[in-house]
Amino acid sequence: MQLLYNIAAILIGVLIIPVFMVRAVREKGFVERIRQSLGFFPKHALDKVEKKDCIWVHAASVGEIVATSPLIKEFRKEFPKSPILVSVVTTSGYEMANRIIKDADAIIYFPLDLPWLAGHVLRRIRPRVYLPVETELWPNFLKTARELHVPVMMVNGRISDKSVKRYKHLHSILRDMIGTVKKFAMQSPIDADYIKRLGAPPELVTVTGNTKFDQTYTDVSAEEKQQILREMCLTKNEGIFLAGSTHRGEEEPVLRAFAAVRERHPDAKLVIAPRELLRTMEVTHICRKAGFTVATRTGLQKTPQQDVDIVILDTIGELGRVYSIGDVVYVGGSLVPHGGHNILEPAAHGKAIIVGHHMFNFKDTYALFKNRDACITVKSGKELAEAVVRLFDDPAHRRRMEQETLAIVQENKGASRKSAVLLHEMLDKYESAAENLPHVRSTQKIANLQTYFIDLVHSKEVHGVFLHLLLAVLYVFSLIYRQLVNCKLAGYELGIFRRKKLDCFVISLGNVTVGGTGKTPTAQRLARDIRDMGYRVVILNRGYRAKWHGDVGVVSDGKRLHMDAAEAGDEAYMLAKHLPNVPVLIGAERAITGQYAIDHFGAEVAILDDGYQHWQLARDMDILLVDAVNVFGNGYILPRGTLREPISHVRRANVCLLTKVDQAAAGSRDYIRETVRKYNDHALIIESIHQPRCFIPLDEWYENIGSEGIDVREMAGKRVVAVSAIGNPASFEQTLSDLGAVIIESLRYPDHHDYAEREMSDVLEQAEAKGAEAIVITEKDAVKIPPAVVRAKWPIPVYVICVEVTFQSGHAAFHALLEKKLAAARGEEAPTARAEKEG
Incomplete structure (x- = not known):
């Protein structure tokens, strides 16, 4: 079953690429969402939580973030020394989380639940505990959680009728997911019963209540309420009808209800908050077609106007606070069979609430309010109009509903505190038991995303339909990547893209494959040799995985270290540690770091460590390293193989250095030489050993x-x-x-x-x-x-x-070539040539 799920996940991922491309253009922040969902996080995004025993709370979208906000506050009180990570799925959820959750140490997008990807991110972070909010269960992610013995506790758990039916089709996957969760903290007895029906052991299920009763981010003072009214140009009104989270098919009955109110209250206003912001233009057109004047929230911020009938809320994460200005509130998604939306946000403001009869997603909360006459249920647009008009006409009835709503909210607070205490008890029990179990062996961690793919793409025999399919997908992407690389290189070679030139001799040192070819020790040896020839040499490193960020970072000035390994990145730090009198600089733009080296250290020679693909900077010598043990990877371009660019690109090299030749298999050295000569008849070929x-x-x-x-x-x-x-x-x-x-x-x-x-x-x-x-x-x-x-x-x-x-075959020729070129750059004659003349 897991295999079928993975195949489906891969296929859906491939098929949905065109949709992602469209959304990337239309939706702000969508590109960053996809980058993080694929495991590419911004620099320093995980610094405070990665491998620091963090508490990882996952909330899918805006609604779950609202429920998460009070939880995070309680977790911070209960676990003051544990960092807290919050992950989301949607861009609206990400913006909402950054707006209302201030106690989190990091907020990221949740990884896609593709095979190995979700597990790779989980292995990287290694949290103390994982807490899905409501019902965020993902098979591949939870599979890795089991392998790493990361405990899982469901918080604010909620299961809808649809979810129960859908999950039952997952069979063995469902058993594995449910079996991973150590504790189920559910919102209501109904939700608790549903999760038990899905297989949760009754002794692990408890009812804590709904944490949304505890949320405070929507709290609005009298002054803040007046500010919202002024910003939305609604200060002059005879009551405000607010329709929140509306879906297609609900705006028409809302407008008919508003028209009925306007017959008796001419200065009444309407605020509509569509559930999907992409529908803003559509809803605007519907309102104008109905004969009303309309403005959007963002439009009024730019051009205030006092005479509009309807304001459309086209912002993310603001509805919870805007509910405060409504006198009568309709909660959408309930007149159409969507299942409704949570009524707790308007309830927190003590509002008179109307809902449709489709509230199956929130059965327990809805039943609580309905049984105490704290909300009105309507079955049609006609009933909606009647209910809204009645509440506008009868302020006493409206106030009674408002008071009952506030009483319900007050009585049901405390779910977040219960969840925090329950989490503490669960962790104490789990971690105490774990001390008596054997630790996870490092050998089990070898099967991670990176090493798995390297092993897979190098395999000569691949078994299974899924793996063949995966390799086929990777091959398609490798063809695309090849063309992009070729086009970019051609742009530089044809002069379409300009190269920057430094006023010093520039040597690039790099390879065409991913993985170790011995660049760092080779760069050290080359820098020492050039230094000993009497030249002022610097090393320019990109600062891979460096915590330092900026244009120019000085790791070493040649006399002392200015950064540690974490700040500089391990490669740059290692270079600096072993090279006295050789400054080491880091920075993404080598032209900038190189110019700094010239200005501050009088650099005559700059070595671009891992610079074979850094085409933005002109160089005087390209040295290509080829690993004689792992020859040219497997011949395929990333991501199907480990080549950074086609093998034919060895044509750019002035020097080809075969590394680790003493460990090479029989015939490897000859094969490398033949391959290099096939594309490059001028490069000097030399050998080295470590x-x-x-x-x-x-x-x-x-x-x-x-x-x-x-x-x-x-x-x-x-x-x-x-x-x-x-x-x-x-x-x-x-x-x-x-x-x-x-x-x-x-x-x-x-x-x-x-x-x-x-x-x-x-x-x-x-x-x-x-x-x-x-x-x-x-x-x-x-x-x-x-x-x-x-x-x-x-x-x-x-x-x-x-x-x-240690250089081997070809060393003398290389030394002479280097001497000659460096002397020529200085306007001198090479010492060897001068000695020959004098002799």
Whole structure:
């Protein structure tokens, strides 16, 4: 059943792309919504919650956000030290959340429930608990929650008749989802009964009430109410009829009711709030066709006018407060078979409320108000008109309804507090029991989004219809990506896009594949060589995953470090840590960072680390790195493969460097040379190997720069656990094996993975259980280890392996070429050439 669900999710995702493209043009904020839903969050969006045991509350849209607002306040009181994350699905919900929820540490869009995507985001955040509001249950997301032992508690739970019928068709998926939830805090006895019918164990179900009774964001003072009336040009009125959350087919009966009121109260006004903002023009046309003058809320803010009959509310998240100005309120979605909308927002203001007879989505709340004559139910447009006219004509009857409404709201407050206490009890019980269970093993975390796709796209044999379908979809996107890359490159080559030129010698260093080819140690070696030739050299890094943001960031001025690894990003930090007298700068625009390096450090040579695709800046030499172990990926472009651009683009390289040739399979080097020569007959081809320089204890590595550690030969024969989060972990493991270390366990994490304290404790447990004598990590991993772990006294030593690049075949020719070009840029003769003449 899960497989069928995933196939359907993929197909729907592909088929809906044209719809997304249209909405991206029409709807403000929709592009950002899709980016985040695909797992691409803005910089620093997750800094306060990622791997910090946060409380994750998920509310789909505006209605759920209203219910969430008082919950967040109570959670903050109950868990003052736990960060709080709120996720939403819709753009209106996102705007509403940012407007009314002030106690959240982060607000994001919820990931699409595609296979691996939802799980990838959950693994990245690793919350303490996940709290879906109402009935936000997603199979793939909850599947990962079970794997990671993240407890789930449904809050403000609500199940409609339609949902009960729909969920029952999910069979085994439904059982898995319900089985994941540790506690069900339901709004009403009806909702509690429904969730039990879907399979929830009765002992896990409790009724806490509706948290919307606790909301305060709609509270409006007398002064604020007058301000709203002035802004909407409604200060002169003989009563206001307000129709909230109307659907297609409801505006006509609302207008007939308003016309009937105007016959007896000529200065009465009407406010209509369509449920969908995209219907604003349609509703405006309907009102004008009925003979009324109309203005929109946003239009009146620009051009105030006092004589309009109807104001259309065309803003997001404001209806809850605007309800305060209504004298009679009709809550939409109820004269048509939509199921109605929640009447608690107008009830919070003590309004006389009218609803249609289709209120099946809010049975319990509706029954509560109906049984106490706090709302009027109508079955037709005629009955609606009669009810509205009666309330306008009979102020005493209206006041009695208003008082009863306020009494109901007051009596039912407290659901949010009950939910917070219930959550505390559930977590205490769950976490106490979890202490006696074995930790999640790191090896189970290997099956993450990134490594799964890399394994999948490299597989020679793919089994299953779903996987074939997935690869076909990825291939289609790779064709699109190829064309975009080709068009962009052609634009630069033909001069359509202008390249910026720096007044120094520029070398780009990069590759055409995703993953580790050894750029960082190669950049270190190249920078040292150029520095030792007597040139002022700088490294310009893009600052991948850096928390610092701005145009120019100075990681090192060549004398001391100005940023730590978190601020600079691990690659830039590693470069700076090992390069005295070589400034390292970060920034997205290398032309800007390069000019800064020239102005402030007198740079004569700039090395663009990972700059082969940075075509905006002109360069004097392109050095292309090719991993001799993982040769050109699998031959496919992203996302079907791991190529950043077509292999034919090796034609741009002046130098082609084959890295890790000592680990290459037989014939790989010849194949790379043949491939390069096929597209490039002028590039100098050279080779290099990565040689381990030393092993440095983790705490010493942190405290010292340039530490020598212990000799690499001392690791021979030792039983070690290899831990890595790099692009090519196999190469790291091969290096350890070549040194004679006995790898008893290899734990691989996604490239650039940030380690949590719990994960490192798990690593230690596994190392102890297997009788390891040492744990070995790379320098890229060392910068990601939490400081508390570094300071801890581990029973098993943790070593950082330091690697240096050694050039092999072609080194002399490369050195001579580099000398010649650099000297020419300075207007001098290369030392080698001068020596030959003098000799």
